[in-house]
Amino acid sequence: MSREVDRLIERVRSTLREAPEAVPDPRLVAQLLSAVWASPKPSMLRRWLDAWRVPAFSAVTATVVAGLALFAGFVTRGVIGERPAPEPLAASGPQTGEFPVQFAAATTIDEAAPVLTQFVLNDAKAERVSLVGDFNDWSGAATPLTRLDSGVWTVSVPLPAGRQVYAFLIDGTFLTADPRAPKSGDADYGREGSVVMVFPR
């Protein structure tokens, strides 16, 4: 079997040796090169896409890749991730001898940084008290006050610097202004609240 194959190979070799040497026709070469040069060049995008090899994804791989890309998107846009820890607080005491009392963050230099502000309401009969204002979209559930043993209600919330209008919502229905603070007018709804000037730090 092997001897027959060797003989066949030898015959092919001898035939090829006897054949005239193939010399390319210069006119054909010129025509071929002209045709190649005349053909439109692929765009940069096309060449880049041709060069970029995409592996054939399995369904599982594709899902994992899409998941990672989504996660990266959420992280880079700040939807997922650690929130900055609150800065240490240094009590500064009352600003004007009136409530609410403001506390400054020890290292705050940003004028727009929220300032912790304490609110107090003396209402021993109330069962629930919450603080409402623009800063919490007037949500009665967002900022509940804590009742102390003395019957005084209090809460400290970070507020943006500036003029803040607020009110207390008692037992979920009764809205009242802070008796210790200046009143704010209310041309829109006719229910005045209170005003606190929050100092920037």
Place this chain on the structure above:
Amino acid sequence: MNMHRRVITLVALALASVSPAPAFAQGPVVLRIADAKTRVVVEREIARAAARGLPLQPLIAKAMEGVTKQATGERIQVAVSLLAKRLEQARVLLAPSTSVAELTSGADALAIGVPGTMLKQIRAAWPVERSVAMPLDVLTELVARRIPAQHALEQITALMARGATPSQIASLGSSVQADVAAGLAPDAALDVRARGVMSLLPSPAAAAASAPSGRRQP
């Protein structure tokens, strides 16, 4: 086919990496208003404001304030619509400022009756890169304590020109509040407290020397 797969993969990756936050930030506003008719009308009003590029948070807060204050749907709609107009006015008057805080403060000042020209004067008193939200808030507060707007404006812009900080300007508003509550005449309270803040500031020559280049004077 291979080309299609590459393009689809690229588009999918691009969408996945950029779409999450804008989708949350610009989605339709859904308000917790029990009355469906009111909710639809107010949400439409807010959508119109969004189309005009106005900040939505103050409008949402105004609508929810009406809900908490148990106002009628019609009243809530009017309040939101009026606030949108004031925000738009403030944006024009305070240009080039576009921060939510400044526009909200400007709208509040307009609501209490401060003339639009005064917003322009406040804006011109500080360089454009510096927020005028606090001076506007104090102006609003002083007018709310029944001090004539022109008098309040003069004192505030004088402090701004002398290099007062937002905290010092805030202290003016807070001190006048306390004085008026204690029975002092509003105008007198403003004069005495403005003099007190002014005494803490450097002389006009020193303030001018330390002012950044390009600073606009009132």
